[in-house]
Amino acid sequence: MxxxxxxxxxxxxxxxxxxxxxxxxxxxxxALYKAPSVLLExxxxxxxxxxxxxxxxxxxxxxVEPNSVPRPAAAATFDIALYVxxxxxxxxxxxxxxxxxxxxxxxxxxLLSSPPGxxxxxxxxxxxxxxxxxLADLSVELVCSRRDEARYQLLIERAPGPQLDSLLHDLxxxxxxxxxxxxxxxxxxxxxxxxxxWRRHQAGGGLRLLDTAFLRYDxxxxxxxxxxxxxxxxxxxxxxxxxxxxxxxxxxxVVEEGVxxxxxxxxxxxxxxxxxxxxxxxxxLRRCRLRxxxxxxxxxxxxxxxxxxxxxxxxxxxxxxxxxxxxxxxxLPRWLQxxxxxxxxPVEWQELDHEQQ
Numbered sequence: 001m002x003x004x005x006x007x008x009x010x011x012x013x014x015x016x017x018x019x020x021x022x023x024x025x026x027x028x029x030x031a032l033y034k035a036p037s038v039l040l041e042x043x044x045x046x047x048x049x050x051x052x053x054x055x056x057x058x059x060x061x062x063x064v065e066p067n068s069v070p071r072p073a074a075a076a077t078f079d080i081a082l083y084v085x086x087x088x089x090x091x092x093x094x095x096x097x098x099x100x101x102x103x104x105x106x107x108x109x110x111l112l113s114s115p116p117g118x119x120x121x122x123x124x125x126x127x128x129x130x131x132x133x134x135l136a137d138l139s140v141e142l143v144c145s146r147r148d149e150a151r152y153q154l155l156i157e158r159a160p161g162p163q164l165d166s167l168l169h170d171l172x173x174x175x176x177x178x179x180x181x182x183x184x185x186x187x188x189x190x191x192x193x194x195x196x197x198w199r200r201h202q203a204g205g206g207l208r209l210l211d212t213a214f215l216r217y218d219x220x221x222x223x224x225x226x227x228x229x230x231x232x233x234x235x236x237x238x239x240x241x242x243x244x245x246x247x248x249x250x251x252x253x254v255v256e257e258g259v260x261x262x263x264x265x266x267x268x269x270x271x272x273x274x275x276x277x278x279x280x281x282x283x284x285l286r287r288c289r290l291r292x293x294x295x296x297x298x299x300x301x302x303x304x305x306x307x308x309x310x311x312x313x314x315x316x317x318x319x320x321x322x323x324x325x326x327x328x329x330x331x332l333p334r335w336l337q338x339x340x341x342x343x344x345x346p347v348e349w350q351e352l353d354h355e356q357q
Contacts, residue, residue, distance in 0.1 A: 049064055075124040155285075222252040224276055
């Protein structure tokens with residue numbers, strides 16, 4: 001019996017199958033999420049066909065074939081991250097993913113709001129396709145990064161000392177030096193080198209390993225001159241022509257948000273060709289705080305703050321002015337900003353660098 005795809009089956013099916021078939025749970029889970037793969041073999045044909053019918057009714061895509069047929073080749077595996085394009089779809093997205101992953105929506109929100117939003121890893125292309133189908137009508141982008149082709153960026157926030165020296169030695173052995181401008185590694189790592197480096201040095205803390213395919217960038221226009229084709233701002237930034245003067249009077253201004261890593265070179269080139277070079281900022285690494293000033297009516301937003309994890313469940317309204325803990329990444333701030341605008345509650349944002357807490 002070959003699993004072709006997890007299809008629309010619930011994750012709980014893996015545990016149920018493991019108990020009913022007497023198989024290890026991880027073996028069944030691998031068969032489902034790394035399809036195509038063999039779930040069972042050497043079954044009588046009648047039994048195999050009967051079980052296949054039951055599994056198909058549960059949403060699993062399976063086929064029955066003779067044992068003499070060669071086993072499916074091991075599928076390439078992917079890590080999957082999700083970028084929510086329209087934050088109004090975030091609650092629905094969390095509900096769909098919770099059903100797919102077999103967890104609570106709050107846990108999904110935690111995954112998505114932890115940059116860069118990786119939701120599941122080490123799965124096959126069939127699982128990527130099944131998840132894409134589950135989310136097809138939502139304004140989201142599913143990014144599936146093939147592990148054997150992925151490139152990883154290592155970020156170091158470690159104090160000087162023997163542990164840092166050991167890490168830098170291993171990086172030099174891989175031909176990677178530090179950028180003197182920011183003391184971060186220049187260049188990227190393949191999956192094998194990244195995992196070896198991570199296993200060797202993660203215990204010392206102060207390391208982050210990010211798949212570059214999952215990174216998102218904001219593009220900031222900081223200045224224009226006589227050669228700048230400012231009339232092209234609506235075309236490049238997707239804004240109304242009536243706002244051109246407003247943008248130019250308030251530089252620097254973020255003119256594009258959430259640009260995917262593969263699209264970044266083309267976007268930078270397009271702005272450069274128009275005489276308006278822009279500066280990319282890694283939105284996935286944003287650090288900020290939400291501030292609610294005195295005099296605001298925060299009551300309507302209490303459940304929002306609890307749902308987002310900024311306040312404990314069943315907590316009372318905080319005294320104003322109030323500021324949140326540090327928020328990481330761009331999704332949670334975008335969603336909170338959208339939600340506070342819907343509630344007509346004014347808020348402020350404090351952008352933080354990596355040294356600020």
